[in-house]
Amino acid sequence: MIPDTCSFCNGKLHEGKKEFVVKVKNEVVVIKDVPALVCDCCDEAYITPEISEKIDEIMEEFYAGKLLAKPLAAGEVALKA
Numbered sequence: 001m002i003p004d005t006c007s008f009c010n011g012k013l014h015e016g017k018k019e020f021v022v023k024v025k026n027e028v029v030v031i032k033d034v035p036a037l038v039c040d041c042c043d044e045a046y047i048t049p050e051i052s053e054k055i056d057e058i059m060e061e062f063y064a065g066k067l068l069a070k071p072l073a074a075g076e077v078a079l080k081a
Helices: 050-064
Strands: 013-024 026-041
Touching: 013 050, 026 050
Parallel strands: none
Antiparallel strands: 013 026
16 A cells, blocks of 8 residues: 655655656666656655556566667766765
């Protein structure tokens, strides 16, 4: 069950859309317009199990080379402690 308030800052959640971003080997995959409950204060996103399953399906298609994705420029830096 998805909560009514954010577990990080206790902000109120509202329906919205976010981007799902993941690095796969040397490529960055961005899934746009993912329905989510989004915190009004810290912007944390909560997705339902059904949406998570759809993301899994998209990623399986990506791994299989079945998706035609637009190229996306991305930079990568390391955090030096």
